[in-house]
Amino acid sequence: MADDDDERLRSGLDKLKASLSKAREAQGPAPVPRDRVSEAARGDSGVSLGMRAGSEFISAIIVGSGVGWALDRLLGTNPAFLIVFFMLGVAAGVWGVVRLTSPKGGGSARDSRLSHPDAADKGFSRSAPAAEPDASPGRGASRGAKEASGGADDDED
Incomplete structure (x- = not known):
């Protein structure tokens, strides 16, 4: 009887x-989601x-300095345009690095689970322990036990 059941189950499987x-x-083949593709594969x-990122930063500074130097030579205004365009090159380099290294797409899939409005820790007050000594149920009991034993609490100043 058990052999018939096993055979029937195996044939169904x-x-x-x-x-x-x-x-x-x-x-x-199943398509691989964009955010699951490894960085090495891309x-x-x-x-x-x-x-x-480094080459983009350096090249932005060099281009900015070159434009500033050329304008200074052309207009006869020594280091005014060089300084201004050097700073613009630094700003453009930083902007390029930030843009390059920031996550692309993905939307809320890349967000922390705590950043959603229905996260588990939403709605809890984060007040100092001294302001509300018995705010949580287990906290007052442990504090009372420490005070009763005469031991100092190292966590509070």
Whole structure:
């Protein structure tokens, strides 16, 4: 009797495996979500990202300084335009690095789980322990035990 049940279950399992493999073959390979693709597969490994950010920063400074130097030579105003365009180059370099290293797309999938409005810690007050000594149920009991034992509480100043 048990052998008949096992055979029936195994044949049902084999049929299910066969139909699943046929369906999987008909669909083709499953697309990988953009945020799941590894950085190395996209060509943005840590070293290449750092080199790209550094070169973008340096090139922005060089271009800004070059434009400032050329304007100073052309107009005869020594270091005025060089200083201004050097600062603009630094600002453009920082902006480029921030833009390069900030996350792209993904929306709320990349946010912390605590940044959502329904996070578990929303609604709790974060007041100082001295302002509300018995705010949480277990806190007063542990404080009373420490005071009763005569031990100093190192956490509070």
